[in-house]
Structures are given as C-alpha cells and as structure tokens.
Amino acid sequence: MTDNFFAIINNKVFNTLESRGYTKNKVESDNDNEQAALFTGENDAYTVIYYRDVKHVVLRTCAMTEEGPDNEWKTLATWMFDPATDGEKQAESIGNDFASSLAAPIRKRATPTKKKRKSDDGNADPLFFSKRMVNVFPELKYEIKDEQNGYSPFRGVTFARKFIVPKVNALLSSGNVADIQKMANILSAQYNAGDLDTRSIITMVVLNSIDNEQNEEKLRDKLSEDLVRAWQFGKGFKGKKVKPEKFKPKKKTMAERLAGADGK
Template sequence: MVKLETAFESISNKLQKVLEGQGFKKQKIAASTSEEMAALFTGEGVAYSVVYFTDKKHMVLRSCAMTDEGPDNKWRVLATWMFDPETDTMKEADSIANDFVEMVTAAKVVKRVAQTKRKKSEDEGNADPKFFAKRLVGLFPELREEIKEEENSYYPFRGVTFTEEKILPKINRLLETGSKPEITKLVSILGAQYGNGNKDTRSIITIVILNALDDKYREILEETMSDNLKKSWEGARHYKGKKVKPEKIKKKKKGSDEGYTLND
C-alpha cells in the first residue's frame, strides 16, 4: 500500500528529470481532482502528460503536438499501467516510472521530438518492425538476445518471421499466465507502436499478432486498447486465418539501408 500522491510525485519527478535534459519544461496546471491527477511537460513541438485516472486506476503517459497557444490536446496514449494504491507499492511505481522514461528516451522518439515543428498526422509513423520488437524487451527480456541473433543472421530484419517465431509464442504465454498489469502494458505497447509504426509494423500488429490470438482474449485486450487500434483490428479480421507472405531471406549485407515491405 502506498499514498497515491507519493507514487504519482515519484513517477512525475523521474520523468521531469529526463525531459528537462531534452529541453522540456514542467508547466503549472489546474489542481488535481478526485477524478484524476496530472503533470504536464512542454517542449518546442511536443507535450507530454502523465495522468492518473482514479476510476480506472490507470497511470497513463501520453503526448500531443504543441501549437502557438500551447498543447493541442489531441492526446495520443504512449503507455498505460494499472496502479492501485491500495495494493501496489513503490516498487510498482518505480517500474511505471522506468517504463515512461524508456518511452521518452528511445532513440527514435528523441529524434522525432527534436525534428517536430508541427503536428504530425497518424500516417507519418516511422517505427519499423525491429523497433517494435525492441519495445517488447521490457516484457520479454529474452528478446534482447534473439533480436541480436536475427540482426547478425539476416538482412533485412524479418519482421513477419521474427514475430511469428519469437514474439507471438511469448504473447500467448503472457495471456495465459501473466498478470493484468503485464497484459495492460502489452496492450499499451501494441497501441503506441501501431500509432507510431510504419505500414509493416501496423500490419504485423493487426494481422500477424492480434488475428492469431484466441478470441477468448479479445475482451481483456480491448479493455485498455486505443480506439484507433480497435478499429484497425476489426478491419483486419477478414484476413484472420490467412497466411502472411514471409520475407525473402537475403544474405546479410552490412552497411546497407535497403528497406522492405510485407509483400517483398
């Protein structure tokens, strides 16, 4: 058990320390209410917000674009964690803080923030399948070595094949035996990476992963899933049961930046 105010302050302070190093500034906002607590950090082109929703017991990291008047308030959820101050401790709060810090310090996120001068549309995502796989290391630490092995053995990174062979079995195991906070974190990663991903990443999330899961998990997955991903998953369901064409295996080429698509 921990005081909510103490846990929230610890999480927001750790995030503030990292964001200040990126040029962000913590802003004063309206006092917290019985329904939510919030902290706001603004930069040149992007704003981040940490919000705790009392009714859902969700600790959320989200971002939106900045305008001349301030945040445009079209928030995109980057991560969501279940947090119940009645049963959780500072250990869980520290885990949430570490995940939020990881989100805002990921190399591509930092680069994207530095380059952002205007609001980007959802179709401008550039997170590729390898970046998506690396975001899952926090849930599945063994992926770290498996990603390295894939990088050393194949070029380009076989997003579809790697997901089917390495990621999907772990997700199925998590859904069978994992805790609700772990499942919530998985859904948060899927939603964030779908929103930030390129077309290959989006197809992998909806067709290769979500369509391959047993329907009995649909309700628990959709409980914290973003509306954007829900809609896309529904649209992708007519592909359920169909085999996604795997990538052509190519000899490893160092120094090449050749890309690929799901239909290569």
C-alpha cells in the same frame, strides 16, 4: 503509489529538459481520471499524463505559441502502469524511456522522408510494438536486440511469428488473468496507435495465430471493440499465403571479413 510513481517519471523527464531551458508548470485539472505535468520551452512543450481508467502513462509534445501550448498534441510514447501490480522499478524504466526520447533535440535530415499514406493513421511501427510487448514478456528485450544486430530493417512479421506468437499462446494457456489483461491492453493501444504494418501484425500474425478457440475466448472480451472488429475481419485471411518480407543481413565489418578470409 500513484503520486510516487508519477513523480519518479516526471523527475526523469524534467532532469533531461531543464538543461535545455524548459520550465515545469503547475497543472490543475478538474478531471479525476487524469494526472498531468507540463514542461514548456521557447518553441515546444511536453506533457506527461497518467490516465487512471486505462492505466496508461503518456508522453506528448506540441508547439508553443505566444499564449502557451497550441494543444495540437502528438504522442511520443505510451506505457502501461498499474499501481496495484507495478512498482518503482517499472516507474524508473518508464522514466528512462521517456528521458531517452528527449535526450537530444530532433534534427531535420537532408534525406527525403517517406510521405505518410492517408490510410496510415498511426505512427507506432512494428519495432515500437515489439518493444511495448516487453512489458509482458521481458525476455523479448534481448531477442529484439539480437534481431536488430542481425538484420536491417527490423523484420516485424518474422519476429512476431518467431518470438511473440509462442509467448502469447503460452500465456493464454497458463490462464494468468492479470498478465492476459495487461497484454490485451497493450495490443489494443498499439493497434490504435499503430501504422498499417503494426495493425496487420497484431491481427493477422499475432491474433490469427492463437492456437485454439478456448484461448481466443480468454482474450477476446479484454480487447478494444476496434481491435475485435479488425481481428474478425482478419480471420478471412487466416491460412492464406503472405508475401515474405524483404530484408538484408547487416554488413560485416572489415575485421569480420578479414577474419573470415583467414579461416579459409
């Protein structure tokens, strides 16, 4: 199944890149833990890698030089895939997600961008984290859409408390070992790749909201060492007030405003 699912994802990626002049390169690796595909263009390259030990499939990119990729790889997306439990439908979903990330070349914006803080190690924001949790809780897909339609920017803390935390507690109480392990892998990966907001949400909102010690024990030994240490530190903030998020409801359209006026 591994080769089959990997081919499904690669075909999705290559179908998107081929029309833009990219070529597919044969990749040989001495590492049995990795399976990789490489796509190169004039200015940049993309690679899809499956890590068998952690069951992660990753889409990465880097710049091209005269000698080939410069190997300064940046991760664009990461998904969990377990050949023992996931099938072609999940592979199709991952391939579509990767392809959508490549659907159009990224254009530089004229507006100034926020400088990255030195302590901000990752680039996975709260919205990205919430979307990855869909792998465990599919119903989050629709709740994320409703949140995005109603508020701007995405209220990461509020959304996690309202929708993610109850599902986490319910899963831990159910004792479903396979899904708990999948959730633990996602939490660990997203903590590692996340920005400061995402890391805070994972530790001080999600993990600190687990409702009893028994459920904590079900999860703790499945998390990465870095996340366990951060969680332990974050427990010092448990019960303390956190400054609420600032957000603004999305503006109504002209039609909606007129309809409201007619109803008065």
